[in-house]
Amino acid sequence: MPLASATSTAASDASPVAGPIAGPVATQMHKISAMLMAKFGLAREKAQRISAAVMTSAEKYSLPPALVLAIISIESRFKETARGAHGATGLMQVVPAAHRQLVKNMDLNEASDNIEAGSAILHGYLQSARGDVGAALKSYGGSSAYAKKVSLRAKDFDVAPAASSADGTQ
Template identity: 80%
Template sequence: MSRLLCLLALTFGATLGAMQGAVAQERAPEAAQLDAAASDATAEATHQVSRLISQKFGVARAKAEQISAAVMSAASKYSLPPALLLAIISVESRFKEKARGANGATGLMQVVPAAHKQLVRNIDLTEATANIEAGSAILHGYVQSARGDVGAALKSYGGSKAYAEKVSLRAKTLAPEVGLDAGTNAETNRN
């Protein structure tokens, strides 16, 4: 009797496994189509951002594409709105990679190495992708510390409420130009 039960269990398990495999194969094309659509949408958004950077800020096409790809990648990685990152870059450096500011602030997002020694150790902050990655990681940390309050995070990033308001306004201006979310909700305007 126990052999019969084992045989039935094995047969049922094999049949169930085959059925699950068939369902997975049916769903695979759907998943691939969804992945392709998402990839196309990301590529289109990256292209629109690149065009905006090139036209509005006079950045060469190849450099604009590099910056755009870095912004989109960092935005996705750190769950930040691309328009917000673009706004910070436009306010901080006007898309000049080698920009230098107060307190040693360097690059597109004006990262201050002395304030973030562990994060930026051995990083060339004048390189666009590295700077955007570092600046986005810093901003993400501030957003987490502020429990999602983007306005408070921007105050920490730029040092003042006026800075936070300026970046928020710029993000709201840039977002529709490239079809992106500005990421500046009501919490941005907290005191």
């Protein structure tokens, strides 16, 4: 699904489940939005915008949405204008100087751009690590402790439909 269709749907006054997003993806987006509002006190529109961006990028880069959400919660606590060391910016704390080519036409304070960039970076690390999530997270956050923290936090965000589990259990 193109990035623009999910973000424009979520940014409109309509529910993010309207338009081209339907079925299990819409259900998962709704669950994520509800969780973000309940656990982190996000306004509905912001929660919908972030959940749409997470689902779009997760699908595009074959990432578990829970992993992307865990990184965002640790890196910025869902604050789009968060600033960190070395110029780290936005939800996923993307460092523009380290990824100049990737972010040159992006507004890293914008949820969809930041999540797109952070997901692309994580995807690149996963490819380099040949699918080893722990190694990819270590590259993303700089330490094994960070990788463990994200992996544990991802369990809190697992809102996948029960039908999608590998063994059929919840």
